[in-house]
Each structure stands twice: as C-alpha cells, then as structure tokens.
Amino acid sequence: MKVTDNAAKQFKNAIEQYDVPGSGIRLFAGKGCCGPAIQMSVVNRASAGDKIINLDGVEFFVESEADQMLSEVIIDFRDENFKLDGLKKSGGCYG
Numbered sequence: 618m619k620v621t622d623n624a625a626k627q628f629k630n631a632i633e634q635y636d637v638p639g640s641g642i643r644l645f646a647g648k649g650c651c652g653p654a655i656q657m658s659v660v661n662r663a664s665a666g667d668k669i670i671n672l673d674g675v676e677f678f679v680e681s682e683a684d685q686m687l688s689e690v691i692i693d694f695r696d697e698n699f700k701l702d703g704l705k706k707s708g709g710c711y712g
Contacts, residue, residue: 618688619691621691621693623693635661637661643677644687666681687701
C-alpha cells in the first residue's frame, strides 16, 4: 500500500479535526455492490488484530482482511474523494 502526498495531507487534516491524540485511519473490509470494498474511518486506536502502518506521517490501522486487498493499492485524493487505484474487485462493476 502506498499513499500519495495529496491523500496524506487530507488524512492528516481529518485526524487533526478529530482532535484525539494517537488517532489514525482505520481501513477495513466491507460489503459493496461489486463484492468486498474498503471502508475508512478516523479512530482513536487500532482494533485487536489490526496491522499498524505509518505512511508519510499518517498512522493506518489495517484490518487483516483489508491488508490482503490493499497490498498493491495506491491511495490518492482527487475530485474531492479518496481513490484506491489498483484495488482488485470481483463482480460486474463498471466505472
């Protein structure tokens, strides 16, 4: 997993607004219309079993199922949204 400079800046802003020391971004697997999807939230600590990764000064708490999905992903922020380039999805999604 990699994070672009722009995405790191946006993550840092979100954590700063959360205003709880030790906070980070939790990445976890959820259900989407095309199969598994990655969800993100600002949390004040890692959950049991989360892998802790520091990228560009941002603490990420990554659920084990999500970790497998994110191995080749680049997280970017463009068009006012986070984009996960390289995320492999199953199903018949287009777009």
